[in-house]
Amino acid sequence: xxxxxxxxxxxxxxxxxxxxxxxxxxxEVGEWIAIMGPSGSGKTTLINxxxxxxxxxxxxxxxxxxxVAHLDEKGLTRFRAEKIGxxxxxxxxxxxxxxxxxxxxxxxxxxxxxxKEAREALxxxxxxxxxEHLPSRLSGGEQQRVAVARSLINQPKLLLADEPTGNLxxxxxxxxxxxxxxxxxxxxTILMVTHDSSIGxxxxxRIELAHGRLVKVxxxxxxx
Amino acid sequence: xxxxxxxxxLRASRARLAVALVALISGAAVIxxxxxxxxxxxxxxxxxxxxxxxxxxxxxxxxxxxxxASPMSPALMDESVVQTIEAMRxxxxxxxxxxxxxxxxxxxxxxxxxxxxxxxxxxxxxxLEPAWKVTPGWxxxxxxxxxxxxxxxxxxxxxxxxxxxIELRYAGNSIVxxxxxxxxxxxPEDNQIFVNLPEAQGLLGxxxxxxxxxxxxxxxxxxxxxxxxxxxxxxxxxxxxPIRQIADAEGLLLDRIRLLIFTMVLLxxxxxxxxxxxxxxxxxxxxxxxxxxxxxxxxxxxxxVGLFLAEVGVLGAxxxxxxxxxxxxxxxxxxxxxxxxxxxxxxxxxxxxxxxxVGVALAGAMPLRLLGKVRPAVILRGD
Numbered sequence: 001x002x003x004x005x006x007x008x009x010x011x012x013x014x015x016x017x018x019x020x021x022x023x024x025x026x027x028e029v030g031e032w033i034a035i036m037g038p039s040g041s042g043k044t045t046l047i048n049x050x051x052x053x054x055x056x057x058x059x060x061x062x063x064x065x066x067x068v069a070h071l072d073e074k075g076l077t078r079f080r081a082e083k084i085g086x087x088x089x090x091x092x093x094x095x096x097x098x099x100x101x102x103x104x105x106x107x108x109x110x111x112x113x114x115x116k117e118a119r120e121a122l123x124x125x126x127x128x129x130x131x132e133h134l135p136s137r138l139s140g141g142e143q144q145r146v147a148v149a150r151s152l153i154n155q156p157k158l159l160l161a162d163e164p165t166g167n168l169x170x171x172x173x174x175x176x177x178x179x180x181x182x183x184x185x186x187x188x189t190i191l192m193v194t195h196d197s198s199i200g201x202x203x204x205x206r207i208e209l210a211h212g213r214l215v216k217v218x219x220x221x222x223x224x
Numbered sequence: 225x226x227x228x229x230x231x232x233x234l235r236a237s238r239a240r241l242a243v244a245l246v247a248l249i250s251g252a253a254v255i256x257x258x259x260x261x262x263x264x265x266x267x268x269x270x271x272x273x274x275x276x277x278x279x280x281x282x283x284x285x286x287x288x289x290x291x292x293a294s295p296m297s298p299a300l301m302d303e304s305v306v307q308t309i310e311a312m313r314x315x316x317x318x319x320x321x322x323x324x325x326x327x328x329x330x331x332x333x334x335x336x337x338x339x340x341x342x343x344x345x346x347x348x349x350x351x352l353e354p355a356w357k358v359t360p361g362w363x364x365x366x367x368x369x370x371x372x373x374x375x376x377x378x379x380x381x382x383x384x385x386x387x388x389x390i391e392l393r394y395a396g397n398s399i400v401x402x403x404x405x406x407x408x409x410x411x412p413e414d415n416q417i418f419v420n421l422p423e424a425q426g427l428l429g430x431x432x433x434x435x436x437x438x439x440x441x442x443x444x445x446x447x448x449x450x451x452x453x454x455x456x457x458x459x460x461x462x463x464x465x466p467i468r469q470i471a472d473a474e475g476l477l478l479d480r481i482r483l484l485i486f487t488m489v490l491l492x493x494x495x496x497x498x499x500x501x502x503x504x505x506x507x508x509x510x511x512x513x514x515x516x517x518x519x520x521x522x523x524x525x526x527x528x529v530g531l532f533l534a535e536v537g538v539l540g541a542x543x544x545x546x547x548x549x550x551x552x553x554x555x556x557x558x559x560x561x562x563x564x565x566x567x568x569x570x571x572x573x574x575x576x577x578x579x580x581x582v583g584v585a586l587a588g589a590m591p592l593r594l595l596g597k598v599r600p601a602v603i604l605r606g607d
Contacts, residue, residue, distance in 0.1 A: 044605065053520060053601040074524065081522020088604055092517045096236030097229075104225055109523035113225040150521075 002029045004157060004189050005050065010059035012045050012212075019045040021212040022059070032180070032190040034203035041209040043193040047160045050191065051084045052076040064157045081110045085151030089163035091143040093135040099146045100131040103153050110154040121149040125179060141172025148179055152188075159183065161192040165199065177202065226531070233535045237507060241535075244503040244588070245543055248581050251496030252547020255489050256577040257554035260567050262485045264555075266478055268563040270442050273474045275355040278321075278438035278467065280452050282309065285463045300324070300433040301462060303421075309437060312458060316442045316451065319351035322434040324424045328394040330417065332382045339378055340416045341392055343424020343434075346373060346404075352440050357408040360386060366420050372401035373418040379406045392417070394427045445475045493584050500588025504536070508591045515595045516603025525596045532592050540585030544578030551577065 005027035012020040019042045027033055035043045048054040049061050052068045061068045064083055071079055080086075093102045103118040122131055125145040135143050144164060151159060161180070165173040177199060184190055192203065200206050208216035234241060273279070284299040306322050313320070324343040329336060346363040363371050374384050384390060388403045401419055408414060425431055441448050448466050456464040511532070518528050552569040559567035 048601045051520070053599075053604070077519070077522055077524045079522075080520060084522075086520055090604075092513075092520075092604060094514055094517065096232050101228060101232065105229070105518070106521045108225045108229070109518065109521050109527065154522075 006062040008060040013057040032184045032203040034200040034206045037209035042212040052079045083157045085156035087161040089166040247499035248543025249547045252581040253550035256548045256551025260555040280439040283436040303432045318440040328392045331391045343421040371404040375414040497588040505591040516600040519600040536589040540582035544581030548577045
């Protein structure tokens with residue numbers, strides 16, 4: 001298998017608080033990794049660093065051959081546009097853009113927009129009848145499916161999902177998780193933060209963090 | 225997609241942007257009106273000053289050499305000079321009138337007084353002296369030769385009223401005139417009697433001779449000076465002199481009005497920018513989450529802020545265009561109130577107004593720079 005993510009002795013300090021403390025692991029292309037742990041354990045900080053939203057204090061975080069620690073602001077912007085797809089717990093859709101336009105927004109910042117492709121992405125997540133709806137007229141599950149379509153539109157190398165089902169009811173949670181299972185089956189590489197151990201069990205491997213340290217991993221994921 | 229985003233941005237914040245748009249329209253309207261006024265004020269002002277009477281005097285050289293254009297000077301010139309001036313007439317020349325002054329004795333019943341008699345074209349001085357108050361009205365034709373206009377003071381002293389006759393005598397000559405009207409000029413003319421030029425020439429006994437010519441010419445001080453110079457070259461034996469007090473007063477007033485307009489435009493630009501600034505500061509706070517998300521999606525800050533600046537630019541252009549149209553109405557109103565005539569709207573004010581309004585809108589959009597500091601991780605975390 002080909003290595004996509006390589007995290008080595010990663011540390012992140014916020015003032016006196018050490019959010020990440022010497023975390024090391026690797027992810028192969030096509031893997032689904034669940035990042036688990038209690039609140040404040042550093043899960044979100046970890047995927048923020050891997051997504052180029054935060055800079056590490058020390059250590060290496062290499063994604064598809066690019067060490068995000070060495071990128072400047074401009075480099076990070078291109079990195080996020082070209083290599084990362086984000087799915088957030090709060091969906092984070094632009095309220096005044098339709099479902100279709102929210103997907104096209106990611107295309108716009110990546111390169112050029114292709115409405116046909118954006119429609120196809122929404123059809124893929126089962127929203128072909130909600131293209132022109134504003135987020136306020138979509139259910140939570142539908143909003144999250146728009147966010148998934150948006151995260152995939154630029155064919156990112158790595159899909160980062162931060163509690164993607166955290167705000168959903170059971171029925172919508174199942175729809176979204178099935179979507180991730182399909183994406184995984186298609187070969188997408190997924191790093192997903194979750195509190196839900198049943199979702200964690202769906203992943204290829206689980207990484208557990210506590211107080212910024214890697215405390216429990218299955219044998220395949222642990223590289224030290 | 226850019227246009228689509230722009231449209232959605234404008235629609236999404238329409239209530240807040242409407243406040244900025246109203247400020248921009250108001251600012252642009254006043255700026256457009258003032259710039260229109262500035263471009264037209266010189267013409268309007270010269271028209272206003274033309275009500276003050278002649279601004280160029282032509283006289284024999286030695287008549288003006290001493291203490292100015294003295295009506296008492298015995299120096300005379302040929303009446304044909306008027307034809308030479310008429311031949312050089314341009315549309316800027318509002319009125320031309322020859323004058324011949326005689327100090328005669330005026331007799332009415334038992335009263336007898338020395339009085340200055342001015343011979344001129346009685347039907348022509350109306351255009352030269354439109355500010356004079358003439359009761360019951362101006363004389364319409366110079367053909368009725370024995371009609372005269374009597375200054376208010378002379379009328380009071382001699383007990384004259386329209387319809388009464390007056391005898392004027394000088395050096396053995398005498399003429400009898402009928403008072404057509406009493407004039408109030410607020411100057412020395414109130415002490416004079418105005419008769420038709422041939423009557424004055426007959427009284428003086430100098431046929432086809434005149435003392436001076438007065439002209440009312442529209443234009444700036446420089447244009448009047450230039451016209452006077454051309455007249456001087458065509459009439460080398462005569463003295464052609466612009467009346468500087470009027471030209472100078474006009475120039476001074478023009479400078480002051482322009483300074484006032486410039487200061488007001490500057491002040492309005494600053495106030496409009498402040499209003500836009502307040503709106504944009506609130507808008508920037510509202511859009512922090514969107515900007516954080518856009519950054520997370522790979523949007524560069526230049527592209528994101530560029531989008532918002534385009535929104536402000538569109539707002540400025542719309543404000544400028546609508547303000548220009550409102551400014552036309554405003555300038556008409558100002559013109560009618562101040563000058564009694566509408567200011568002519570100028571199309572070349574439109575690009576200037578739009579450019580200034582867009583500039584002000586962009587200056588007011590300074591708070592959008594703060595969006596460059598937004599850290600997506602912090603925003604998306606909901607902190």
